[in-house]
Amino acid sequence: MAKLFLFSPKLQPLLSLFFLIFIPSNVSSQSIETERTILLKLKQQLGNPLAIQSWNASSSPCSWTGINCTQGSVTAISLRNMDIRVKIPPTICDLKSLNVLDLAYNYIPGEFPKLLYNCSKLQYLDLSMNYFVDPIPDDIERLSTLLYLDVSANNFSGDIPPSVGRLPELRELHLDGNEFHNATYT
Ligand SMILES: *[C@@H]1O[C@H](CO)[C@@H](O)[C@H](O)[C@H]1NC(C)=O
Ligand SMILES: *[C@@H]1O[C@H](CO)[C@@H](O)[C@H](O)[C@H]1NC(C)=O
Ligand SMILES: *[C@@H]1O[C@H](CO)[C@@H](O)[C@H](O)[C@H]1NC(C)=O
Ligand SMILES: *[C@@H]1O[C@H](CO)[C@@H](O)[C@H](O)[C@H]1NC(C)=O
Ligand SMILES: *[C@@H]1O[C@H](CO)[C@@H](O)[C@H](O)[C@H]1NC(C)=O
Numbered sequence: 001m002a003k004l005f006l007f008s009p010k011l012q013p014l015l016s017l018f019f020l021i022f023i024p025s026n027v028s029s030q031s032i033e034t035e036r037t038i039l040l041k042l043k044q045q046l047g048n049p050l051a052i053q054s055w056n057a058s059s060s061p062c063s064w065t066g067i068n069c070t071q072g073s074v075t076a077i078s079l080r081n082m083d084i085r086v087k088i089p090p091t092i093c094d095l096k097s098l099n100v101l102d103l104a105y106n107y108i109p110g111e112f113p114k115l116l117y118n119c120s121k122l123q124y125l126d127l128s129m130n131y132f133v134d135p136i137p138d139d140i141e142r143l144s145t146l147l148y149l150d151v152s153a154n155n156f157s158g159d160i161p162p163s164v165g166r167l168p169e170l171r172e173l174h175l176d177g178n179e180f181h182n183a184t185y186t
Contacts, residue, residue, distance in 0.1 A: 030096050035074045036061045038094045045089035051082040068100070076100035080126075084108055093118035100124040104150070107131055112156070117142040128152040128174065135159065141166035153177035 036057070043055045055064045062069035068076035075097050084106040092098065098119050108130040114137055116122060122143060128150045135158030136151070143149075147169050156178040164173065 030073060032060060032062070032069075032072055032074075035095060038091060039064070039067070039074070042089055042091050045086070045091060046079075046084055047086055049079075049082045049084060052079070070097070070099075073097040076102075078102040079106070081105035088113045088115065090115045090118070092116075093120075095119075097121055102126040103130065105129045109133075112137050112140070112151075121145060123169075124148045126150045127154065130154050132156055136161055136164060138163050140164060141168070144168055146170055148172045150174040151178070155179055157181075
């Protein structure tokens with residue numbers, strides 16, 4: 001039986017060395033197929049909103065409504081005003097490059113979504129105009145990469161925790177239109 005070599009056998013050890021050195025750095029970034037699978041799962045978990053019917057298996061997620069990519073990875077999701085009525089699924093943080101998340105103008109219920117602590121690159125988070133309730137968590141500084149946070153126009157209550165002041169990179173914060181104690185600005 002003949003053996004087929006793409007390269008001469010002598011070169012093979014050299015080539016394996018090449019792949020050993022150069023492949024792993026590519027593998028560490030998530031493939032777009034993986035990201036499409038994650039987003040299709042997310043779509044289902046969000047209750048298949050009509051506004052994102054364009055999310056389907058036959059196109060690249062980078063071309064979908066509300067999705068932006070940078071260097072072939074999904075970095076931004078904007079599902080603003082898309083009639084979302086369920087809690088944010090933890091699946092969202094499976095997108096390892098997610099940088100921007102805009103969920104404003106929906107009907108998302110429940111407490112502050114601590115599951116977002118697992119989105120390790122998140123810099124921009126807009127949760128304004130939803131149905132969030134209860135106090136902002138004491139450990140919100142775990143969103144340590146945040147530059148921008150908008151939680152305005154929800155029903156967050158209680159005291160504004162000092163942890164908000166410990167968000168190390170934060171540059172812009174919107175808290176207005178909630179039910180916080182002793183809020184002097186409403
Ligand atoms: C997938 O979405 C594209 C638009 O992004 C649309 O043109 C196409 O018909 C859709 N395909 C299916 C199978 O729904
Ligand atoms: C995606 O990019 C476009 C064009 O730069 C921009 O207008 C839009 O706000 C971006 N969307 C998100 C979700 O970042
Ligand atoms: C982050 O993900 C891990 C592993 O899936 C999970 O055990 C943990 O509860 C998550 N953390 C938050 C704050 O949701
Ligand atoms: C938010 O607060 C308003 C006024 O206090 C109340 O009418 C409304 O039912 C609350 N919504 C939720 C989702 O808790
Ligand atoms: C908020 O106001 C109440 C009464 O007006 C006061 O007892 C309490 O100490 C205040 N809390 C803070 C954190 O300032």
